Amino acid sequence: MADCIFCQIANGQVDSEIVYQDELAVAFRDLNPQAPTHIVLIPRQHIVSLDAAREEHSELLGHLALVAAEIARQQDLAEGGYRLVTNVGPDAGQSVAHLHFHIIGGRPMGWPPG
Ligand code: DGP
Numbered sequence: 001m002a003d004c005i006f007c008q009i010a011n012g013q014v015d016s017e018i019v020y021q022d023e024l025a026v027a028f029r030d031l032n033p034q035a036p037t038h039i040v041l042i043p044r045q046h047i048v049s050l051d052a053a054r055e056e057h058s059e060l061l062g063h064l065a066l067v068a069a070e071i072a073r074q075q076d077l078a079e080g081g082y083r084l085v086t087n088v089g090p091d092a093g094q095s096v097a098h099l100h101f102h103i104i105g106g107r108p109m110g111w112p113p114g
Contacts, residue, residue, distance in 0.1 A: 048099065049094060
Protein backbone atom coordinates (compact mmCIF):
# COMPACT_ATOMS: atom_id res chain seq x y z
CA MET A 1 0.00 0.00 0.00
CA ALA A 2 1.69 3.15 -1.24
CA ASP A 3 0.48 5.45 1.55
CA CYS A 4 1.02 3.03 4.46
CA ILE A 5 3.93 4.08 6.70
CA PHE A 6 4.66 0.49 7.74
CA CYS A 7 4.72 -0.70 4.11
CA GLN A 8 7.13 2.17 3.42
CA ILE A 9 9.37 1.05 6.32
CA ALA A 10 9.21 -2.57 5.11
CA ASN A 11 10.28 -1.65 1.57
CA GLY A 12 13.00 0.80 2.69
CA GLN A 13 11.31 4.04 1.55
CA VAL A 14 11.21 5.29 5.15
CA ASP A 15 14.13 4.90 7.56
CA SER A 16 13.79 3.07 10.84
CA GLU A 17 16.06 1.08 13.10
CA ILE A 18 15.39 -2.41 11.82
CA VAL A 19 16.27 -5.18 14.28
CA TYR A 20 15.03 -8.19 12.28
CA GLN A 21 13.83 -8.99 8.79
CA ASP A 22 13.09 -12.02 6.66
CA GLU A 23 11.02 -12.72 3.55
CA LEU A 24 7.73 -12.40 5.45
CA ALA A 25 8.34 -10.01 8.34
CA VAL A 26 10.16 -6.86 9.44
CA ALA A 27 10.77 -5.59 12.99
CA PHE A 28 11.95 -2.11 13.95
CA ARG A 29 12.22 0.10 17.03
CA ASP A 30 9.07 2.02 17.88
CA LEU A 31 9.25 5.78 17.26
CA ASN A 32 7.55 6.43 20.60
CA PRO A 33 8.87 3.73 22.96
CA GLN A 34 6.77 2.81 26.00
CA ALA A 35 9.53 0.79 27.70
CA PRO A 36 13.33 0.39 27.49
CA THR A 37 12.77 -2.09 24.66
CA HIS A 38 9.83 -1.48 22.33
CA ILE A 39 9.87 -3.14 18.95
CA VAL A 40 7.17 -3.23 16.28
CA LEU A 41 6.86 -6.46 14.29
CA ILE A 42 4.92 -6.40 11.01
CA PRO A 43 4.18 -8.73 8.14
CA ARG A 44 5.47 -7.43 4.80
CA GLN A 45 1.99 -8.16 3.47
CA HIS A 46 -0.44 -5.31 4.07
CA ILE A 47 -3.16 -6.63 6.38
CA VAL A 48 -5.14 -3.88 8.11
CA SER A 49 -5.35 -5.55 11.53
CA LEU A 50 -5.88 -8.93 13.16
CA ASP A 51 -9.57 -8.45 12.40
CA ALA A 52 -8.75 -8.57 8.68
CA ALA A 53 -6.72 -11.79 8.99
CA ARG A 54 -8.24 -14.93 7.50
CA GLU A 55 -7.51 -18.65 7.37
CA GLU A 56 -5.07 -18.04 4.49
CA HIS A 57 -2.92 -16.02 6.92
CA SER A 58 -2.60 -18.82 9.50
CA GLU A 59 0.95 -19.75 8.55
CA LEU A 60 2.03 -16.11 8.46
CA LEU A 61 0.53 -15.46 11.91
CA GLY A 62 2.30 -18.50 13.34
CA HIS A 63 5.54 -17.27 11.81
CA LEU A 64 5.08 -13.82 13.36
CA ALA A 65 4.50 -15.34 16.81
CA LEU A 66 7.67 -17.40 16.59
CA VAL A 67 9.65 -14.44 15.23
CA ALA A 68 8.40 -12.30 18.13
CA ALA A 69 9.73 -14.85 20.61
CA GLU A 70 13.04 -15.02 18.75
CA ILE A 71 13.40 -11.22 18.76
CA ALA A 72 12.60 -11.15 22.48
CA ARG A 73 15.41 -13.64 23.09
CA GLN A 74 17.79 -11.64 20.88
CA GLN A 75 16.91 -8.49 22.83
CA ASP A 76 17.51 -10.26 26.18
CA LEU A 77 13.87 -9.95 27.20
CA ALA A 78 13.06 -13.63 27.66
CA GLU A 79 14.37 -14.02 31.18
CA GLY A 80 12.73 -10.92 32.66
CA GLY A 81 9.63 -11.31 30.53
CA TYR A 82 7.91 -9.16 27.98
CA ARG A 83 4.54 -8.33 26.51
CA LEU A 84 3.30 -9.03 22.97
CA VAL A 85 0.40 -6.76 22.03
CA THR A 86 -1.62 -6.09 18.93
CA ASN A 87 -4.04 -3.20 19.01
CA VAL A 88 -7.18 -3.67 16.90
CA GLY A 89 -9.36 -0.70 16.07
CA PRO A 90 -10.14 2.60 17.80
CA ASP A 91 -10.97 1.37 21.33
CA ALA A 92 -7.56 -0.30 21.50
CA GLY A 93 -5.86 2.81 20.13
CA GLN A 94 -4.66 1.32 16.84
CA SER A 95 -3.07 4.27 15.03
CA VAL A 96 -1.47 2.54 12.03
CA ALA A 97 -3.76 0.44 9.84
CA HIS A 98 -1.21 -2.30 9.12
CA LEU A 99 -1.21 -5.38 11.37
CA HIS A 100 1.58 -5.09 13.91
CA PHE A 101 2.70 -6.62 17.16
CA HIS A 102 4.36 -4.57 19.88
CA ILE A 103 7.17 -6.42 21.69
CA ILE A 104 7.58 -4.50 24.93
CA GLY A 105 9.94 -5.22 27.78
CA GLY A 106 12.75 -4.11 30.04
CA ARG A 107 10.58 -2.94 32.92
CA PRO A 108 7.78 -4.37 35.09
CA MET A 109 4.33 -3.81 33.59
CA GLY A 110 0.94 -3.58 35.23
CA TRP A 111 -2.16 -5.54 34.32
CA PRO A 112 -4.82 -4.86 33.16
CA PRO A 113 -3.64 -2.10 30.78
CA GLY A 114 -5.27 1.30 31.20
P1 DGP B 1 -0.57 1.37 17.42
O1 DGP B 1 -0.99 2.45 18.34
O2 DGP B 1 -0.80 -0.02 18.04
O3 DGP B 1 -1.18 1.49 16.04
O4 DGP B 1 0.98 1.49 17.29
C1 DGP B 1 1.65 2.10 16.24
C2 DGP B 1 3.05 2.33 16.70
O5 DGP B 1 3.84 2.62 15.58
C3 DGP B 1 3.23 3.50 17.66
O6 DGP B 1 3.69 2.99 18.91
C4 DGP B 1 4.27 4.39 17.04
C5 DGP B 1 4.83 3.54 15.93
N1 DGP B 1 5.13 4.28 14.73
C6 DGP B 1 4.26 5.02 14.00
N2 DGP B 1 4.90 5.57 12.95
C7 DGP B 1 6.18 5.15 13.01
C8 DGP B 1 7.32 5.39 12.19
O7 DGP B 1 7.29 6.08 11.18
N3 DGP B 1 8.49 4.80 12.58
C9 DGP B 1 8.56 4.00 13.71
N4 DGP B 1 9.75 3.48 14.00
N5 DGP B 1 7.49 3.76 14.48
C10 DGP B 1 6.32 4.33 14.14
